[in-house]
Amino acid sequence: MIDTHSHLFNSQFNDIEECIARCKDNNINKIVLVGFDNETNKLAQEYSKKYSIFYPTAGIHPSEANENYEKDLNDLYSFVKENKIYAIGECGLDYHYGKDNIEYQKLLFKAQIELAIKMDLPVIIHMRDATLDTYNILKEYSGKLRGVMHCYSGSYEMAMEFIKLGLYISLGGPVTFKNSKDSKIVAKQIPIDKLLIETDCPYLAPTPYRGSRNESSYVKYVASEIALLREMTLDEIDEITTRNSEKLFRI
Ligand code: NI
Numbered sequence: 001m002i003d004t005h006s007h008l009f010n011s012q013f014n015d016i017e018e019c020i021a022r023c024k025d026n027n028i029n030k031i032v033l034v035g036f037d038n039e040t041n042k043l044a045q046e047y048s049k050k051y052s053i054f055y056p057t058a059g060i061h062p063s064e065a066n067e068n069y070e071k072d073l074n075d076l077y078s079f080v081k082e083n084k085i086y087a088i089g090e091c092g093l094d095y096h097y098g099k100d101n102i103e104y105q106k107l108l109f110k111a112q113i114e115l116a117i118k119m120d121l122p123v124i125i126h127m128r129d130a131t132l133d134t135y136n137i138l139k140e141y142s143g144k145l146r147g148v149m150h151c152y153s154g155s156y157e158m159a160m161e162f163i164k165l166g167l168y169i170s171l172g173g174p175v176t177f178k179n180s181k182d183s184k185i186v187a188k189q190i191p192i193d194k195l196l197i198e199t200d201c202p203y204l205a206p207t208p209y210r211g212s213r214n215e216s217s218y219v220k221y222v223a224s225e226i227a228l229l230r231e232m233t234l235d236e237i238d239e240i241t242t243r244n245s246e247k248l249f250r251i
Helices: 016-025 038-050 069-082 102-119 131-140 156-164 181-189 216-230 234-249
Strands: 002-006 030-033 054-056 088-094 123-128 147-149 167-171 195-197
Touching: 002 195, 002 216, 002 234, 016 216, 030 038, 030 234, 038 054, 038 069, 069 102, 088 102, 088 131, 102 123, 102 131, 123 131, 131 156, 156 167, 156 181, 167 181, 181 216, 195 216, 195 234, 216 234
Parallel strands: 002 030, 030 054, 088 123, 123 147, 147 167, 167 195
Antiparallel strands: none
């Protein structure tokens, strides 16, 4: 099983060795370790050199978008030249906390999509309260783009539109929540060869740990819920999502 979106470098994980051991005990053998700014991009590298379970990425999160975006981008460009990464991101659009920096967000997002295309890497896309703008930007690159809508929480109809653009849909902890109707429909109905699983830890812990610290081993609860919804076995979901993740990230 693979956790395709983890931030296990977060300072909440002072028990990182135990976290990794719990993954191995649960047959989780690969973790995509996702950076979101200069500091965490470096941490993802450091952790991946130390622990072979990790596959690092590098990106700039939309919440980092400001008038210094050109410098941040240049730092990212030199970083990806010097370091082995498996994806660009997370990057995207987030209007949840306001739209003050919306133009910078769009510039950063487009630049990172173009970087991913140039490097032949997948993009990890963060989208919050910005569905239409995200879709319209991605559509400009349709046919050239590979990537994943991470922790997808939108409708089934929009999921199908993103899939048409060449993207995968990744589901996390919220699919296990009783009130996540849309996510359950997405889990049940999208083509299974486009489905990935993730934790986004330390955030968004699945039931039965909702509200507490999330960790990569909890991805099994996401897989179990999807198995239940699709009336398949956990082993089948494990096998299929593992294959999908290996194909997308080339890991
Ligand atoms: Ni994340």
